[in-house]
Amino acid sequence: MVTLSIMGVECRYASVKILENVTFQAEAGELIGVLGPNGAGKTTLLKTISGVLKPNGGVVYVDGRELNRMGVKEVARNIAVVPQDPQTTFNFTAMEIVLMGRNPHMSRLQLESPKDVQLALSSMRLAGVEHLADRMMDEISGGERRLIMIARALAQEPRILLLDEPTLHLDIANQIKVMELLRELCGKRGLLVIAVLHDFNLAARYCDKLLLLSGGRIQATGTPEEALTRENLSHVFGVQVYVKRHEMTNSIYIVPVSASGGKERLRKSLRVHVICGGGTGASLLKALSDQGYETSAGVLNVLDTDYEAAQQVGAEVAVEAPFSPITSAAHRRNIELIKRADIIIVTEFMIGKGNLKNLEAAIEGAKMRKPVVLIGSLGLKQDFTGGIGEKMLRTLKRRGALQAHSGDEALNIVSSLALKK
Amino acid sequence: MPRRAVENWKRKFIILTFILILAMLISLNLGYAQIPVTKILGIMAERVAPFLNLRYSDASETEKSIVMDLRLPRILGGALIGLGLSTAGVVFQGVFRNPMADPYVIGVSSGAALGAALAIVLNIGFTVFGVNTLSVMAFLFSLTAVFIVFNLARTGPKVPVTTLLLSGLAVSIMFSAFISFLQLISGWELHRLVYWMMGGLSGIQWADLKSATPLIIGGVVGVYLYSRDLNIMTLSEEEAQHLGVNVERSKKILLALGSLITAASVSISGLIGFVGLIIPHLTRIMVGPDHRALTPASIMTGAIFLVSCDSLARFILAPIELPVGLVTSLTGAPFFLYLLRKRGKGYRM
Numbered sequence: 112m113v114t115l116s117i118m119g120v121e122c123r124y125a126s127v128k129i130l131e132n133v134t135f136q137a138e139a140g141e142l143i144g145v146l147g148p149n150g151a152g153k154t155t156l157l158k159t160i161s162g163v164l165k166p167n168g169g170v171v172y173v174d175g176r177e178l179n180r181m182g183v184k185e186v187a188r189n190i191a192v193v194p195q196d197p198q199t200t201f202n203f204t205a206m207e208i209v210l211m212g213r214n215p216h217m218s219r220l221q222l223e224s225p226k227d228v229q230l231a232l233s234s235m236r237l238a239g240v241e242h243l244a245d246r247m248m249d250e251i252s253g254g255e256r257r258l259i260m261i262a263r264a265l266a267q268e269p270r271i272l273l274l275d276e277p278t279l280h281l282d283i284a285n286q287i288k289v290m291e292l293l294r295e296l297c298g299k300r301g302l303l304v305i306a307v308l309h310d311f312n313l314a315a316r317y318c319d320k321l322l323l324l325s326g327g328r329i330q331a332t333g334t335p336e337e338a339l340t341r342e343n344l345s346h347v348f349g350v351q352v353y354v355k356r357h358e359m360t361n362s363i364y365i366v367p368v369s370a371s372g373g374k375e376r377l378r379k380s381l382r383v384h385v386i387c388g389g390g391t392g393a394s395l396l397k398a399l400s401d402q403g404y405e406t407s408a409g410v411l412n413v414l415d416t417d418y419e420a421a422q423q424v425g426a427e428v429a430v431e432a433p434f435s436p437i438t439s440a441a442h443r444r445n446i447e448l449i450k451r452a453d454i455i456i457v458t459e460f461m462i463g464k465g466n467l468k469n470l471e472a473a474i475e476g477a478k479m480r481k482p483v484v485l486i487g488s489l490g491l492k493q494d495f496t497g498g499i500g501e502k503m504l505r506t507l508k509r510r511g512a513l514q515a516h517s518g519d520e521a522l523n524i525v526s527s528l529a530l531k532k
Numbered sequence: 533m534p535r536r537a538v539e540n541w542k543r544k545f546i547i548l549t550f551i552l553i554l555a556m557l558i559s560l561n562l563g564y565a566q567i568p569v570t571k572i573l574g575i576m577a578e579r580v581a582p583f584l585n586l587r588y589s590d591a592s593e594t595e596k597s598i599v600m601d602l603r604l605p606r607i608l609g610g611a612l613i614g615l616g617l618s619t620a621g622v623v624f625q626g627v628f629r630n631p632m633a634d635p636y637v638i639g640v641s642s643g644a645a646l647g648a649a650l651a652i653v654l655n656i657g658f659t660v661f662g663v664n665t666l667s668v669m670a671f672l673f674s675l676t677a678v679f680i681v682f683n684l685a686r687t688g689p690k691v692p693v694t695t696l697l698l699s700g701l702a703v704s705i706m707f708s709a710f711i712s713f714l715q716l717i718s719g720w721e722l723h724r725l726v727y728w729m730m731g732g733l734s735g736i737q738w739a740d741l742k743s744a745t746p747l748i749i750g751g752v753v754g755v756y757l758y759s760r761d762l763n764i765m766t767l768s769e770e771e772a773q774h775l776g777v778n779v780e781r782s783k784k785i786l787l788a789l790g791s792l793i794t795a796a797s798v799s800i801s802g803l804i805g806f807v808g809l810i811i812p813h814l815t816r817i818m819v820g821p822d823h824r825a826l827t828p829a830s831i832m833t834g835a836i837f838l839v840s841c842d843s844l845a846r847f848i849l850a851p852i853e854l855p856v857g858l859v860t861s862l863t864g865a866p867f868f869l870y871l872l873r874k875r876g877k878g879y880r881m
Contacts, residue, residue: 163773187776198768200629201821211764215776219757222824267775 113174113189113270113303114138115160121168122155122327129155131327133169137305137320139270142297144314145307147324148348153307156324157273160305162186173271187215191269193260195276199248205259206244209235212266234265239288254281261292272296274306278313286310290317311365315339323347335363353423368401381529384408384452384476385426386445386469391458391486393420395518400424404525407452409445410437410469436465442472449476454528456521457507459487462500470503477510482528484521485512541825544818548832552611555836559607559843564851565598575599601738609736609744609800610842610856611835614807616748616797618815618834619755621808622827623790626762627783628693635794635808638700638787642707643677644670644798645729649711652725653718666728667740671799677703678791690780693769696787731804731857733842740800751793752831758786759823766821806860807834810868837864 115137122130130152137143145153158164160171162178171178173189181189191212212234213227223231235241238258243251251259257277264272274293278286294317296302308314314321315335323331323338325347331338344352344365351368382405385392392408393416399406409429411418421428429444431437437445445468449455455476462470477483485507487493494500508514515521560572575596620635628637636642647669685691685699715722755762761782764772769779794808811834812826818833819825838856841863845854 161774163770183773183778184776187774190774192771192774194768194771194774197771198629200631201766201816203763203821207763207822211767211775214760214764217760219760263775 112139112301114172115271115303115305116172116175117160117169118172119169120156120159120166120171122152122159122164123167129327130159130166133327133329135322135329135332137303139301139303140297141303141319142293142317143303143305143320143322144318145305145322145324146309146311146314146347147330151324152327153324154275155327157192157275157305157307160271161190161192161273184215187267187269189269190271190273191264191267193257193264193272193274193277195279197256197260202247202249204244205235205240205246205248205251206231208248208259209244209263209266212263215267230268231262231266234262235259237265238262238292254285257281258285258289261289265296270302272302272304274304276307276309278308278310286313293317311339311344315364316360316362339363339365355419355423381405381454381525382407382452383454383456383525384449385456385458386460386473387411387417387456387458388415388460388466388469390416391460392417395456395458395486395521396420396424396426398518398522399525400426402522402526404529407448409448409472410441410466437468442468445469445472446475449473449481450479452476452481454525455481455483456525457483457485457512458518459493461495462493463495467496467500467503470500470507473507473512474503474510477507477512483507483510483512484515484524486515486518486521488516541819541829544825545828545832548829548836552832552836552839555839555843556607556611559610559839559846560599560603562843562847563598563603565595567595567599571595572599576604605738605741606733606736606842607839609741610733610839612741612745612748613733613797613801613804614811614834614836614838615752615831616793616834617804617807617838618811618830619752619827620790620794620797621810622812622815622823622830623755623762623786624808625812626766626823627786627790628697629766629768630697631813632809633697634805635790636704636803636805638696638791639677639681639703639707640674640791640794640798641803642704642711643674644795645711645725645803646677646707646714647671647673648728648802649714649725652728653714667743667799671795674795674798675791677707678787678795682787691783691787693783727855728802730855731802731860732845732853732855733801733838734853736800744796744800747796748793751789751796752827754789755786755793756824756827758782758789759827762786762823763821802855802857804838804857804860806857806864807838810864811837814868 117133117135120130120133121128133156145156147153155164159166165179178186209231210223210227213223213231217223217227232241232244235244238261240255240258240262243255243259248256261277277289281289290313293304293306297304318335320332321335321338322329323343330347331343339354341352341354344350353366353368354363355366356363383399385396385406385408387395387408388411396406396408396417397420406421406424406426407428408417408421408426410431411421411428412431412433414433418428418430427448429441429448431441449472455473457473460466473483485504513524515524557569561567561569576599579600617635624633624635624637625631648666651666651669681696681699681703682691684703685695715725761777764775764777765779765782772779811830815826815829815833819829838860841859842856844863845856845859848854
């Protein structure tokens with residue numbers, strides 16, 4: 112059970128501090144992701160852990176022993192590194208490259224034994240590149256070359272595996288392949304794997320622990336749920352994101368907000384109430400929020416994706432329990448929100464007996480002389496109430512509801528209405 | 533189990549050895565005095581095993597002297613220098629990760645030339661262990677030049693490879709300036725230096741071989757022992773360290789061995805060019821880049837090449853002898869270009 116201990120590591124280049132007071136522990140079986148913006152010091156950190164760079168301050172301990180006191184071969188027997196960009200001046204075959212991984216275990220005058228060759232082959236098999244053994248390295252694609260480098264690292268029989276952006280330039284299939292291989296190495300073979308990653312979602316899905324690095328300092332550590340919060344990501348990367356949990360993978364995933372959603376948004380004084388449901392309102396709510404409008408929505412049931420979107424943008428919502436028709440309490444709340452809003456938008460949600468009250472609310476809004484925007488064609492496809500819903504939509508039109516054919520058009524109408532105010 | 537070049541090199545090596553022996557016999561046969569091959573073999577057999585009291589040849593004393601004192605040393609010298617320079621070429625191309633590197637790249641040639649120039653101009657005339665002054669001066673000055681180049685490029689315990697190359701260039705230019713100055717102030721011995729710098733095997737004696745052989749063979753054996761390190765170092769220095777190679781130490785040892793071999797060769801033969809640059813590429817085409825096969829193959833190929841070039845040098849304009857360096861360049865270049873084109877999809881170093 113190998114343990115890695117980084118204590119107060121500091122690295123300087125001239126007078127510039129690349130790493131400052133970096134401390135963390137890791138042990139066998141863990142897959143650790145290192146995330147951070149460009150120039151954060153991630154590669155420097157990897158170099159310090161691999162022993163290539165000696166820190167100006169602090170110590171790296173492997174199983175309690177100082178890394179920098181260990182001989183080159185001993186380090187190589189314990190720690191293997193998968194480089195980001197392998198250089199090849201001379202043309203070796205893939206097999207020859209992987210066999211070089213056996214060097215730490217061989218003495219000077221030895222030739223590779225059959226056992227070494229078998230180990231190299233099984234490493235290649237594990238990485239899925241056994242069929243490339245006799246090919247020249249320069250005939251092999253970048254992604255496969257990366258896998259061969261992983262095979263070489265595995266041939267070293269290390270206890271710690273370090274990877275610098277292993278999924279860079281790989282197609283999606285190979286990216287998944289690599290991450291699943293790393294997971295397997297940790298789980299089944301008890302390796303400690305530390306990988307610098309640039310893809311939040313891969314990191315969140317596969318890593319046990321994450322390290323957020325910025326400006327040479329550790330800004331956050333913990334499980335993906337603990338480390339990847341809106342606040343942390345805003346602080347470390349300077350982006351606004353939505354953090355969601357995916358039902359199928361049960362891991363969180365990050366969605367960056369569009370470019371217009373910066374830290375300082377122009378707060379417009381207009382309040383827009385969106386009557387929606389079944390996912391028809393999510394993108395609209397987001398767009399309105401990005402443009403700085405205050406938003407509210409209703410009536411939505413708590414399992415609706417539109418409800419989740421409303422939560423993300425901080426809109427006030429009139430909620431209802433799932434699978435139940437709209438109760439009068441929820442309806443009253445909806446009317447309240449409509450009263451406070453300046454503009455009402457009705458999306459093309461499926462109309463059933465249970466949510467007819469939403470259209471009633473819209474009509475109330477029209478009666479209050481609030482501008483109502485109707486998205487979509489006149490409800491012929493949406494209506495599952497045998498015509499009642501369609502009638503209500505026509506009522507809305509009669510009362511002066513504006514017709515928009517898309518969400519974008521609706522937004523345009525809103526902004527022109529805003530100008531008038 | 534996939535085939536690897538390194539397991540097949542022994543067969544190629546044996547073939548190459550036979551070719552070398554053939555080349556040497558042909559070379560022994562060439563010359564102003566017509567001595568048939570059987571007589572040559574007889575003369576050598578007699579010298580090698582006198583106790584056997586064989587009387588294969590009825591060679592005259594002159595003939596014996598020609599073979600044993602004139603031809604044999606130069607041919608053995610040719611083989612020795614050929615194998616030395618090609619090994620040095622393999623080392624430098626591997627350490628610098630640069631297919632354009634040759635044994636002279638960190639100052640050996642300019643140092644040796646300066647040493648030779650000084651010896652000629654100052655007309656010093658004593659011998660050290662039977663070796664003439666010129667050789668000793670060339671040897672000492674070439675190692676001094678490397679020493680200067682090395683220390684100029686060093687930053688702490690590390691010797692970065694690009695800095696070494698630049699440093700070598702700078703020192704070579706400086707030394708060339710000194711040599712030009714010497715040539716300027718001493719017009720009369722000029723042609724001797726020029727001829728020496730072109731490289732030739734004619735002056736090689738048994739004493740030269742006795743002093744150069746242990747250095748060259750020792751160096752070559754040392755290089756072979758570091759073959760696997762060389763393989764790994766051609767990737768990149770950082771990767772090599774990750775794979776357990778002590779990069780700085782291996783680099784220093786390999787460069788020292790390469791310089792020693794080159795200095796020893798150059799001191800007895802002058803500056804023979806092209807061998808160190810091209811032979812490694814030729815052998816890489818034959819056996820691949822694994823230094824465990826490349827080094828032995830280069831040794832044999834280099835020896836064959838130089839011995840053959842020397843034969844050509846003596847044969848083409850007989851009885852006038854061309855400098856060997858001229859022949860190596862004139863024959864090597866076109867032959868290599870031909871090989872390059874024949875390999876089709878481009879020779880990846």
